[in-house]
Amino acid sequence: MAHTPHSVLEDRRCTSGVAGLDDVLAGGMPRDCFYLVQGDPGSGKTTIALQFLREGQRLGESVFYITLSETASELEKIARSHGWTLADMPKLELSAIESLLRPEDQTTVFHPSELELNNVIRLVLAETRKHRPTRVVFDSLSEFRLLAETPLRYRRQLLTLKQEFARLGSTVLLLDDKTDNTLIGSDPHVLSLTHGVIEMQQYSPDYGRSRRRLRVLKMRGVKFREGYHDYVIETGGIRLFPRLVAAEHHTEFKREAVRSGVDELDNLLGGGLDAGTTALILGHAGSSRR
Numbered sequence: 089m090a091h092t093p094h095s096v097l098e099d100r101r102c103t104s105g106v107a108g109l110d111d112v113l114a115g116g117m118p119r120d121c122f123y124l125v126q127g128d129p130g131s132g133k134t135t136i137a138l139q140f141l142r143e144g145q146r147l148g149e150s151v152f153y154i155t156l157s158e159t160a161s162e163l164e165k166i167a168r169s170h171g172w173t174l175a176d177m178p179k180l181e182l183s184a185i186e187s188l189l190r191p192e193d194q195t196t197v198f199h200p201s202e203l204e205l206n207n208v209i210r211l212v213l214a215e216t217r218k219h220r221p222t223r224v225v226f227d228s229l230s231e232f233r234l235l236a237e238t239p240l241r242y243r244r245q246l247l248t249l250k251q252e253f254a255r256l257g258s259t260v261l262l263l264d265d266k267t268d269n270t271l272i273g274s275d276p277h278v279l280s281l282t283h284g285v286i287e288m289q290q291y292s293p294d295y296g297r298s299r300r301r302l303r304v305l306k307m308r309g310v311k312f313r314e315g316y317h318d319y320v321i322e323t324g325g326i327r328l329f330p331r332l333v334a335a336e337h338h339t340e341f342k343r344e345a346v347r348s349g350v351d352e353l354d355n356l357l358g359g360g361l362d363a364g365t366t367a368l369i370l371g372h373a374g375s376s377r378r
């Protein structure tokens with residue numbers, strides 16, 4: 089397609105596993121980077137993340153799903169609704185983290201949340217290192233933000249994660265609920281810390297079914313397709329419909345007159361209507377517009 093001038097870079101891209109998204113991203117996400125996927129609950133973040141990891145598995149890459157917001161069985165339920173199984177997908181789930189964070193462990197002079205956050209990060213990084221994953225999903229940042237309590241600590245810990253994942257050579261999707269409009273959640277410095285931001289939306293018009301749309305806010309070093317693109321979630325996952333740009337679908341044609349079949353009319357028009365133009369024919373009912 090004329091839109092993708094990336095043949096040289098193609099091998100270094102991470103394909104998303106979502107139909108249509110790689111076209112929007114001009115071939116996929118650059119590898120070894122740190123991405124944020126933002127969206128309301130139910131907008132499909134977990135689904136897109138699972139597709140991203142399944143694509144990695146299809147390509148023979150190692151993957152890792154870190155979930156602070158769902159248990160492994162909840163995740164498995166989402167996967168089953170799409171006809172997938174996650175039996176062979178390594179994951180670190182809520183209960184493993186919770187057992188580490190039992191209240192009886194917190195008998196130190198540190199503030200509990202500080203201890204919790206450090207423990208969570210230590211556990212997450214230690215488990216991630218074991219798998220040396222090419223693709224990682226972190227679901228979701230909201231819990232992480234609650235533990236951090238202040239914007240400064242949130243940013244610092246995110247930076248730690250970013251550096252550690254970069255060291256491992258992982259491409260990371262961070263999932264984040266947009267409902268949290270606190271100062272910490274909307275910190276623009278956090279957005280600037282990531283290499284790319286994808287926003288997913290679900291909105292309901294006054295009539296009819298609700299619509300879903302996705303927008304790439306930023307993708308470092310990629311000439312992505314800007315604006316909103318509609319998507320649907322169906323059994324089998326998310327399907328994205330890239331916004332059409334007329335200029336990208338130009339076909340060559342001969343500029344010649346198209347004859348109408350009524351010789352007198354064609355003579356009046358100087359041979360006929362011009363190819364590639366649109367003509368409006370007006371007339372009252374019964375005036376034989378054929």
Ligand SMILES: Nc1ncnc2c1ncn2[C@@H]1O[C@H](COP(=O)(O)OP(=O)(O)O)[C@@H](O)[C@H]1O
Nearest residue numbers: 128129130131132133134135169170321322323
């Ligand atoms: N098999 C399916 N077919 C159609 N839609 C589905 C299917 N499974 C889930 N969904 C839709 O996906 C939504 C949940 O997506 P999910 O990825 O869990 O969202 P998030 O992680 O952003 O909260 C549900 O609200 C539902 O509308």
Ligand SMILES: [Mg+2]
Nearest residue numbers: 133134135227
């Ligand atoms: Mg989710």
